[in-house]
Amino acid sequence: MVTYFSEIYRGLLSLFEGMGVTFKEFIKPTVTVSYPYETLEMCERYRGHIELIENEEGEPNCVVCMMCQRACPSDCISIAGKKEEGSKKKVLTKYMLDFTKCSLCGTCVESCNFNALDFSKEYNLASTRKEDFYFDLLKRLEDRNK
Amino acid sequence: MNLTLLNVIVAVVIAIAFAALNAAYLVWAERRGAARIQRRPGPNINGPFGLLQPPLDGIKLMAKQLTTPGGADKVLFIAAPVLAMFPAIMSFVTIPFSDTIVAKNMNVGVLMIFAFASMGSMSLVFAGWSSRNKYSMMSSVRAVSQAVAYEIPMLITTITVVMIAGSTDLMEIVNQQSPSILHWNIFPLLGNSHNLLMPLSFLIFFTCTLAETNRAPFDLGEAESELVAGFHTEYGSMGFGLFFMGEYANIVIGSCMTTILFLGGWSCPFGLFPGVWWFIIKLYILIATFIWIRWTFPRTTIYGLLNLSWKILIPLSLFNLLFTAGLIKVF
Numbered sequence: 001m002v003t004y005f006s007e008i009y010r011g012l013l014s015l016f017e018g019m020g021v022t023f024k025e026f027i028k029p030t031v032t033v034s035y036p037y038e039t040l041e042m043c044e045r046y047r048g049h050i051e052l053i054e055n056e057e058g059e060p061n062c063v064v065c066m067m068c069q070r071a072c073p074s075d076c077i078s079i080a081g082k083k084e085e086g087s088k089k090k091v092l093t094k095y096m097l098d099f100t101k102c103s104l105c106g107t108c109v110e111s112c113n114f115n116a117l118d119f120s121k122e123y124n125l126a127s128t129r130k131e132d133f134y135f136d137l138l139k140r141l142e143d144r145n146k
Numbered sequence: 147m148n149l150t151l152l153n154v155i156v157a158v159v160i161a162i163a164f165a166a167l168n169a170a171y172l173v174w175a176e177r178r179g180a181a182r183i184q185r186r187p188g189p190n191i192n193g194p195f196g197l198l199q200p201p202l203d204g205i206k207l208m209a210k211q212l213t214t215p216g217g218a219d220k221v222l223f224i225a226a227p228v229l230a231m232f233p234a235i236m237s238f239v240t241i242p243f244s245d246t247i248v249a250k251n252m253n254v255g256v257l258m259i260f261a262f263a264s265m266g267s268m269s270l271v272f273a274g275w276s277s278r279n280k281y282s283m284m285s286s287v288r289a290v291s292q293a294v295a296y297e298i299p300m301l302i303t304t305i306t307v308v309m310i311a312g313s314t315d316l317m318e319i320v321n322q323q324s325p326s327i328l329h330w331n332i333f334p335l336l337g338n339s340h341n342l343l344m345p346l347s348f349l350i351f352f353t354c355t356l357a358e359t360n361r362a363p364f365d366l367g368e369a370e371s372e373l374v375a376g377f378h379t380e381y382g383s384m385g386f387g388l389f390f391m392g393e394y395a396n397i398v399i400g401s402c403m404t405t406i407l408f409l410g411g412w413s414c415p416f417g418l419f420p421g422v423w424w425f426i427i428k429l430y431i432l433i434a435t436f437i438w439i440r441w442t443f444p445r446t447t448i449y450g451l452l453n454l455s456w457k458i459l460i461p462l463s464l465f466n467l468l469f470t471a472g473l474i475k476v477f
Contacts, residue, residue, distance in 0.1 A: 008458055015443070018442050019439070022441060025182075025183050025185060026179075026182045026183050028185060029185075030181075030185050030186055030187050031185045032185070032186045
């Protein structure tokens, strides 16, 4: 008989305790981000697709050594460059990334000896068309500097 | 008030509008409340604070096609959602919101409301039976056992209150509680019963209204994780809409009854400005508690549900009935 009543009492008490917990949560501020209107800043080590790094003049650091293209296991990267008259260094003229095949392994970034490649923080990449995933990184760099 | 045709039509329109508006905006309140408890913003896109969400949902529901599944019992299938909404609207007729705002006061008001409330579970049975769907069928079986189990303690508790008031007239029950907060049936230190166990009766009654309206944690009829959506699995369009509105209208009725029977109706706790607003305040505090409870507790099992009723609520409410009878005799 005593256990019957003590069980009811403890059960009832636990119900009020639970309601206390939800009430505390009720008055706290919301923690979600309303996505299309605001987005989160990606963390430092987030690995998006690759991006060219620029020097002080806004030109890419890339010297067209082809290391990244050779290192890529999925054959995503195709680059081209040409030597200007009278200059020693090659200049990057084309940097295409085929993101449909990229598995974000990061071998290209590792293989780069000239600090020219890095992961971007881009993550809003959904699309219904395949062409949207062929990135022209040189053009992206220009857009960024605009 | 004379019962002219115009009066009747106005009363019916007001009752339906009140029930429908409450249903629509309680869905909004429910979703906002759930969101706050889960620390989300909830519906906030359509209109300020998402206040245009309910009418838009209504338009969407009305624009959909009403389908009946093959092999379903057509008459019962169509009757069920109507039967879910109609008793709730009927009950509004006799509920007094203040000493003047009542469509038709009856001296058997309590009886009438419980008679119509028991028809609510009938709609669940009809819907589950006629859908020709095993999940709906199981849901209606559960609804019957739940209705049987929870109507008993609810009625016993109501009898306790009726015994204290000595009347089944809802107006009279409120008038007996109106002198002060200590006359309220939830904690009647003054008045004619002096029963210190009445808070327990209040809890029993409130639990039973939760169960009677098929609300979480007693929403075994719906049980979307086990029975798809239970009795309204096969309903779309306004068939589903009526079930939804019926559920919320029943919540309003249940809260109205709790307010009238235990919280002194439209009487004010401090004796200031008695009137319909006090009734509304108490009503919506109770409804907020309904929402709060829904988002706090997980669904019980069918055994837990029946055990709670037969082993705890019925013995305790019976004891309180006898205790109150004794106290009334003594004082």
